[in-house]
Amino acid sequence: MSALAHVAGDPGLEPAAAAPEVKRRSWTAYLLMLPGVLWLAIFFLLPLVQLASVSLQSRYPGFPGYYYRDLNFSNYASALTDYAPHFARSFLYAGLATFLAFAVAYPLAYAMAFKAGRWRNLMMICVIAPFFTSFILRTFAWSQILADEGWVAGVLNFLHLLPNGHIINTPIAVVAGLTYNFLPFMVLPIYASLERADPRVIEAGGDLYANGFTTFRTVTLPISMPGVLAGTLLTFIPAAGDFVNMELLGPQRGKMIGNVINDQFLAVPGGYPVAAALSFTLMAAILVLVFLYIRRFGTEELV
Amino acid sequence: MAGFREAQGDLRLEGVTKTFGDFTAVDGIDLEVPRGSFFALLGPSGCGKTTTLRMVAGLEQPTAGRVMIGDTDLTGSRPYERPVNTVFQSYALFPHLTIRDNVAFGPKRRKAADASERADEALQLVQMASFAGRKPAQLSGGQQQRVALARALVNHPEVLLLDEPLGALDLKLRREMQVELKRIQTEVGLTFIHVTHDQEEAMTMADTVAVMNRGHIEQLGAPEELYDLPRTRFVANFLGQANTGVGTIKDVEGDHLVVNVLGTPVKILRSRSQVHEGDVLFGVRPEKVTVSRTRPEGVGNDVRGVVRDVSFLGVATTYLVDMPSGATWSCYEQNLDVEPLDLRPGDEVWLTWNPGHAFGVPTEDEGSLG
Numbered sequence: 001m002s003a004l005a006h007v008a009g010d011p012g013l014e015p016a017a018a019a020p021e022v023k024r025r026s027w028t029a030y031l032l033m034l035p036g037v038l039w040l041a042i043f044f045l046l047p048l049v050q051l052a053s054v055s056l057q058s059r060y061p062g063f064p065g066y067y068y069r070d071l072n073f074s075n076y077a078s079a080l081t082d083y084a085p086h087f088a089r090s091f092l093y094a095g096l097a098t099f100l101a102f103a104v105a106y107p108l109a110y111a112m113a114f115k116a117g118r119w120r121n122l123m124m125i126c127v128i129a130p131f132f133t134s135f136i137l138r139t140f141a142w143s144q145i146l147a148d149e150g151w152v153a154g155v156l157n158f159l160h161l162l163p164n165g166h167i168i169n170t171p172i173a174v175v176a177g178l179t180y181n182f183l184p185f186m187v188l189p190i191y192a193s194l195e196r197a198d199p200r201v202i203e204a205g206g207d208l209y210a211n212g213f214t215t216f217r218t219v220t221l222p223i224s225m226p227g228v229l230a231g232t233l234l235t236f237i238p239a240a241g242d243f244v245n246m247e248l249l250g251p252q253r254g255k256m257i258g259n260v261i262n263d264q265f266l267a268v269p270g271g272y273p274v275a276a277a278l279s280f281t282l283m284a285a286i287l288v289l290v291f292l293y294i295r296r297f298g299t300e301e302l303v
Numbered sequence: 304m305a306g307f308r309e310a311q312g313d314l315r316l317e318g319v320t321k322t323f324g325d326f327t328a329v330d331g332i333d334l335e336v337p338r339g340s341f342f343a344l345l346g347p348s349g350c351g352k353t354t355t356l357r358m359v360a361g362l363e364q365p366t367a368g369r370v371m372i373g374d375t376d377l378t379g380s381r382p383y384e385r386p387v388n389t390v391f392q393s394y395a396l397f398p399h400l401t402i403r404d405n406v407a408f409g410p411k412r413r414k415a416a417d418a419s420e421r422a423d424e425a426l427q428l429v430q431m432a433s434f435a436g437r438k439p440a441q442l443s444g445g446q447q448q449r450v451a452l453a454r455a456l457v458n459h460p461e462v463l464l465l466d467e468p469l470g471a472l473d474l475k476l477r478r479e480m481q482v483e484l485k486r487i488q489t490e491v492g493l494t495f496i497h498v499t500h501d502q503e504e505a506m507t508m509a510d511t512v513a514v515m516n517r518g519h520i521e522q523l524g525a526p527e528e529l530y531d532l533p534r535t536r537f538v539a540n541f542l543g544q545a546n547t548g549v550g551t552i553k554d555v556e557g558d559h560l561v562v563n564v565l566g567t568p569v570k571i572l573r574s575r576s577q578v579h580e581g582d583v584l585f586g587v588r589p590e591k592v593t594v595s596r597t598r599p600e601g602v603g604n605d606v607r608g609v610v611r612d613v614s615f616l617g618v619a620t621t622y623l624v625d626m627p628s629g630a631t632w633s634c635y636e637q638n639l640d641v642e643p644l645d646l647r648p649g650d651e652v653w654l655t656w657n658p659g660h661a662f663g664v665p666t667e668d669e670g671s672l673g
Contacts, residue, residue, distance in 0.1 A: 200395035209412035
């Protein structure tokens with residue numbers, strides 16, 4: 001308390017020699033921030049402004065690939081009307097993948113935090129190991145695993161669990177790929193929040209007449225909510241914008257919004273303004289969803 | 304709550320043992336705690352006192368032996384099936400719940416319709432009612448401690464367990480809480496089992512203290528009894544200070560044993576010595592020793608020494624005196640006289656004590672003597 005008052009006190013009462021010291025320290029903070037701020041300004045803010053201006057440009061009729069500066073909001077209108085199903089599909093697949101990743105990750109993180117003992121480090125390495133190879137390579141591997149000749153499709157077909165005989169090039173494969181690829185981003189924050197929890201707090205649940213399941217529901221799960229929240233955001237946000245899983249594992253028709261943006265930029269002549277408008281719409285939609293989500297489930301620790 | 308055991312009565316431990324791998328934390332403890340008493344388990348860290356407590360709570364299961372309340376055998380039952388609640392050392396409040404919800408947690412699990420009202424009553428008892436709407440992180444350590452106590456008390460357990468509950472508090476707050484805990488225990492009349500390594504804390508609060516060492520109970524009794532007449536070397540040294548010396552019993556003079564401590568003969572009342580022949584550890588408490596400049600007549604025990612250090616404490620003065628045996632004794636003299644003794648280091652003094660105040664214990668501790 002007294003230390004606080006000391007810091008917050010009138011600087012005029014401090015010895016004169018202390019003043020330059022304080023000033024130098026505040027400059028140090030700005031200097032330390034400078035590289036990061038510059039980096040973000042050049043490689044994030046500037047492109048964002050550029051993208052915003054592209055999203056409002058108009059084409060020269062008859063000259064595909066040429067644009068002039070404009071305030072053409074029809075790009076946004078066509079982005080929303082033409083591609084609404086793609087947005088819906090993206091959020092559905094990302095939502096499913098997030099839910100599945102949570103269902104797989106929570107028990108895994110729980111086991112690592114409370115039951116693994118000396119196996120904990122090994123399990124941690126197994127969770128992180130996929131980061132040592134490229135995301136694209138691993139997704140290619142999945143296209144082999146899920147191929148019609150592969151054992152997964154073989155077993156499922158043997159059990160008559162696949163309606164049309166395929167698993168590759170179906171939405172199931174896309175959701176499975178998304179779930180797999182973002183799993184570590186779900187496991188690690190949940191693990192961190194469980195590992196940090198005081199085991200005595202969980203014991204206290206049992207001591208106060210809550211059986212194992214009730215203790216989990218009323219104590220353990222709420223305590224780990226900051227980790228769950230972080231994990232779901234880290235999974236949902238990149239999954240909603242992802243196009244690699246759809247490209248490599250998904251069907252020809254019924255693409256996700258990431259694929260549309262990719263095609264508009266790289267394949268469709270004159271697609272730049274629509275691609276930029278789609279990007280901004282996706283960003284805005286995710287921001288709104290995340291905001292609503294945090295409002296509903298957020299805790300002081302995270303926000 | 305299907306498995307809940309409505310047990311009532313004294314808490315009994317019968318031959319309770321707990322081993323972790325090769326390590327025996329608790330070694331065949333027998334204990335009976337009368338219903339409604341304030342019982343302290345006192346011992347250094349690693350003596351097995353917390354493990355014993357956790358076995359009563361059901362957080363650990365004994366390797367052997369039984370835990371009973373009244374006629375109900377609780378061995379093997381889960382923590383949530385026992386009429387026992389714990390105040391944890393780290394308080395272990397639920398960080399995501401308000402203070403009221405923390406306290407109402409137990410009653411809610413037992414489907415009490417008036418859980419919130421009972422929580423408020425319990426908070427009243429520990430003088431925390433005005434904090435009911437806050438979160439644990441917004442409270443100080445002392446306040447969290449009170450809430451943890453309320454959270455356990457609200458359930459009216461048959462036995463309340465306190466695991467070093469005052470360990471994290473500063474000295475002044477600890478004193479206050481000692482008085483407070485004693486008041487609450489008297490008020491609610493529950494059996495309290497208090498685990499601590501602080502001998503003063505155990506002695507001020509408990510009706511009965513069990514001193515534990517290496518998984519055994521060394522001695523069990525009222526605090527006065529343990530202090531006045533320790534039965535083992537460990538208890539003599541762990542509970543308060545003692546001036547001790549190893550000697551050999553030479554003779555019996557009526558009710559007294561004559562012990563030769565490195566050439567100096569001293570007397571112990573026969574009934575106050577656990578050993579009646581051979582080697583014995585002789586001891587006397589610092590406040591039982593009188594320091595004087597001249598040799599007093601007819602006391603029976605006197606030894607000459609040289610003052611090494613004098614510390615004036617206000618109410619009392621402590622003298623460190625070098626004895627002919629080579630040991631250093633400490634003597635605690637109340638400052639009753641207006642004229643002080645005015646001793647300085649290097650002065651020769653006589654130390655005397657009543658033979659009825661000395662005690663004799665075995666020179667080495669072996670196993671349980673409780």
